[in-house]
Structures are given as structure tokens and as C-alpha cells.
Amino acid sequence: MQRGTDTTLAASVLARGGLVAFPTETVYGLGADATRPEAIAKVFAVKGRPAAHPLIVHVAPGAALDEYARDVPASARALASAFWPGPLTIILKRGKRIAAEATGGSETVGLRVPSHPMAIELLVKVGVPIAAPSANRFGRVSPTTADHVAADLGDDIEYLLDGGACSVGVESTIVDLSDASAPALLRPGGVSRAELERVLAQPLGARTSTPAPGTLPSHYAPRARVIAVAPDQLASAARAAGARVAILAPHSVIAGAKLPPDLARIALPDAPDAEARALYAALRELDARGVDTIIAALPADTSGVAEAIADRLRRAAGPREDGT
Numbered sequence: 274m275q276r277g278t279d280t281t282l283a284a285s286v287l288a289r290g291g292l293v294a295f296p297t298e299t300v301y302g303l304g305a306d307a308t309r310p311e312a313i314a315k316v317f318a319v320k321g322r323p324a325a326h327p328l329i330v331h332v333a334p335g336a337a338l339d340e341y342a343r344d345v346p347a348s349a350r351a352l353a354s355a356f357w358p359g360p361l362t363i364i365l366k367r368g369k370r371i372a373a374e375a376t377g378g379s380e381t382v383g384l385r386v387p388s389h390p391m392a393i394e395l396l397v398k399v400g401v402p403i404a405a406p407s408a409n410r411f412g413r414v415s416p417t418t419a420d421h422v423a424a425d426l427g428d429d430i431e432y433l434l435d436g437g438a439c440s441v442g443v444e445s446t447i448v449d450l451s452d453a454s455a456p457a458l459l460r461p462g463g464v465s466r467a468e469l470e471r472v473l474a475q476p477l478g479a480r481t482s483t484p485a486p487g488t489l490p491s492h493y494a495p496r497a498r499v500i501a502v503a504p505d506q507l508a509s510a511a512r513a514a515g516a517r518v519a520i521l522a523p524h525s526v527i528a529g530a531k532l533p534p535d536l537a538r539i540a541l542p543d544a545p546d547a548e549a550r551a552l553y554a555a556l557r558e559l560d561a562r563g564v565d566t567i568i569a570a571l572p573a574d575t576s577g578v579a580e581a582i583a584d585r586l587r588r589a590a591g592p593r594e595d596g597t
Contacts, residue, residue, distance in 0.1 A: 274426075276419065276433040280391060284398040286432045287312075292319060294408040294422045295395055296436030297387035299360045299444050299463060300415040300553070301422050302331065302405030303430065304395075313374040313404055319429045322411040325377040327484050328404040329362050329445070333396035334386050341368045341384055341402060346453035348473055355472045358388035360441050360463030364449040364483055375404040379484045381451045391436040406486060407444065414495050414556045414589075417442050421557060442550035443581045449483045459485040461580040463549075491591035495556045497567050499590040501583075504570045508532055514566045519559050522570035523548060537564060545572065545579040552582060556589070 275282070283293045290312040293304045303320065305312035307330045317324055330341065338345045338353060342365035349363050367373070367382040376382050384402075387393065396403060407415040409425040416422045419435035446462035448469060456473055457480035458466060470476055487493070497519075502510045504526045511518050511532065519537035520527060527540050539555045541548045559567050569586050572579035 274423070274428045274430055274433055276423065276435055278391070278435055280394045280398055280434065283395055283432045283434050287399045287401070287403065290315075291431040292316065292429075293395070293432045293434060294419075294426065294430050295392055295405070295434040296419070296439060297331070297389045297392045298439060299387070299441045300417055300439055301408040301419065302392075302403070303408035303426070304331070304403040304405040306399070307371055307375045307402040307404035310372045310374040313372055316404065316406065319426060320406060320409070320411045322406065325484070327377040327379055327383060327486060328375050328406050329383045329385055329486055330371055330375055331387055331392065331396060331403045331405055332384055334358050334393060336386070338365070338384070339368070341371055342366055342382060343368050346450055348453055348456060349450045351472055352448065352450075352469065353386075356464050356468075357386040358393065359386070360388070360445040361385060362445045362447045364447060364451050364459065364485065366451055371402065377484055381449075381483060383447060383485065385445055389436055389439075391434055395434065412489070412492055412494055414493055414553050415444060417550070417553050421554075438550070440550065442552060443578070443585055444487055446581070447485050447487075448477065449480055449485070451483060455480070457483070459483060460487055461584050463578060463581070465577045466580060467576065487588075489591075490588065491593045492588040493553075493585045494589045494591070494593065495560045495567065497560055497564050499567045499569055499586065501569050501571050501586040501590040504530070504573055507568055507570055510568045511536060514568060517563070517565040518568060519562065519564040519566070520568050521555055521559065526570045537562065545577055545582065549578045549582055552585065
């Protein structure tokens with residue numbers, strides 16, 4: 274694996290069907306040409322991702338939605354105008370230019386325009402949409418630095434674009450507009466529910482029938498078992514969890530909890546935006562410390578990006594195939 278900041282070299286790797294890990298404002302993505310089935314197949318193989326689990330397709334700023342999607346509603350154009358480039362994925366009916374393999378065979382596709390300058394430069398230079406899930410093994414903690422990617426994927430990728438730490442730190446919001454009459458929030462993220470509803474001028478519903486990335490019951494999980502609890506339950510949950518336990522919570526929550534002084538812990542920032550940026554690195558650090566169980570405090574207020582934090586912690590604590 275080569276590592277650097279050369280977007281021209283990264284674009285050449287993508288153009289010949291190779292894999293490139295690249296930074297976005299949310300997390301690092303594992304990218305392939307979204308028009309080439311053989312390149313997309315490499316993404317699924319490297320991640321160990323089920324073939325039916327769709328990928329988000331990244332497009333360059335200014336790209337016409339109609340080039341990649343069919344029957345684009347006015348609501349999608351309004352959201353794109355308001356939040357692109359940025360951490361919003363819009364689910365629409367798939368256009369012919371996007372390979373069906375990128376969507377797990379679904380008739381819908383998730384599109385977004387990332388705001389990270391290196392991602393934009395890469396998209397402009399390669400001249401094709403890039404299918405890119407997070408650059409880690411399937412179901413595990415997403416990477417927010419190039420070091421995370423290198424540790425997870427190593428030589429399974431050809432080039433790693435190092436763009437520093439991600440500024441949002443949790444994955445994009447996913448809104449389903451494939452049925453324009455009933456817009457639905459499939460995954461909370463860096464664009465809040467309130468912001469979306471303000472532009473749409475209607476409330477967002479829920480829908481489970483549309484395939485979407487990162488919506489399985491267990492996802493974003495470290496090796497350690499995660500138990501997500503209300504802030505006032507940290508101490509009791511820690512006492513019941515056994516040995517090699519660590520606490521993960523904002524500074525103010527830890528300060529107000531009656532925790533044993535020798536209990537391992539990571540104090541996250543109190544501000545939700547900063548907490549989101551620090552969350553995945555903290556989960557990775559606790560894995561590196563070798564803890565068996567992480568007791569994580571859910572946000573008391575789930576407005577804004579805190580809704581995404583709560584979602585990620587609940588999925589990290591979800592039941593796993595190995596029963597842990």
C-alpha cells in the first residue's frame with residue numbers, strides 16, 4: 274500500500290479498477306469506480322461485506338442528479354442545494370450509469386457530495402462516481418484518520434490518501450426520497466433531522482424496506498462488548514459487567530457519576546459535535562487497551578448530531594453473529 278496526498282496518483286489507481294482509501298468530512302471511504310462491477314467487487318471482498326448491502330456513491334460538486342438517478346423529485350434537488358457538499362446521502366431510484374453491483378442489486382442508490390477538499394479533488398480528477406463504504410472491515414468501527422485505515426486494511430488497498438482527521442466523525446445522514454411522497458430518515462448523521470425537515474417543510478418518517486448502509490442491528494462495533502446505558506446508569510452497569518471494564522462518556526457525565534477511582538475510562542468532550550469527532554477514536558483506543566466491556570453513556574438530549582451518536586452506540590451494542 275502506498276500512502277500520501279497525491280490525488281492524481283489516487284485517481285489513476287481508480288481509473289484502472291483499483292481501490293483507494295480517501296478522506297471525507299465524515300469518515301474515510303474505501304473507494305472504487307462506481308461504473309465498473311469488477312472494481313466494486315473488490316470493495317465487497319476487502320471489507321468482507323455482504324453483497325446485498327449497498328454502497329454510497331460519491332459524486333463531484335455540480336454533478337447533475339439526473340445523470341445518476343431517475344425520477345428525481347424537487348425535494349431531492351432542494352436538499353442537495355441546501356446541504357451538498359456535506360454529510361448528507363440521498364436515496365433515489367438508480368440511474369443506468371451506476372452499476373447495479375454498487376447498490377447490492379437494489380433499484381435505489383444513495384448519492385452524496387462530500388465536502389472534504391481532497392475528496393472533491395479526487396472526484397473531479399477521476400471523472401467518475403466513486404462507490405465508497407467506510408474503509409474498515411465490515412461491521413467494525415469506522416476510521417476517522419489515515420492511521421485507522423492502515424491498521425484495518427493495510428496492503429489490501431493500493432493507495433491511501435491521507436487527509437488528516439475527519440471533521441464530523443460519524444457517517445452521513447441518509448434520507449430516502451425514492452418515494453417522494455413519504456420522505457424517511459434511514460440513518461441520522463452530520464445533518465440533523467431538524468435541518469432536513471426545515472428544508473422539506475414536512476416531518477421525516479421511518480422506513481425499513483429500503484436497503485441502506487449502516488442500518489443493521491449490529492454495526493460500528495469494536496472488538497470489546499459495548500453496553501449503552503443512560504448517563505445515570507453508568508456506575509451500576511459497570512459493577513454488573515465484571516472485570517476489564519471501561520467507561521466511555523462525556524466529561525460532565527463522568528464527573529457526576531460515582532465511579533470507582535481505578536475504573537478505566539475515556540472522557541469525551543461535552544459538546545455533541547466534538548463528542549462525535551472523538552467517538553470512534555475512543556472506541557478504538559479502548560480496544561487497544563484490551564478491555565472486555567465498554568459501558569457507554571447515551572446522550573440525554575438526542576437533538577442534532579447527538580441523535581447520530583446515540584444511533585451509533587446502540588448499533589455498537591447490538592447483538593453480534595458470534596453471540597457477544
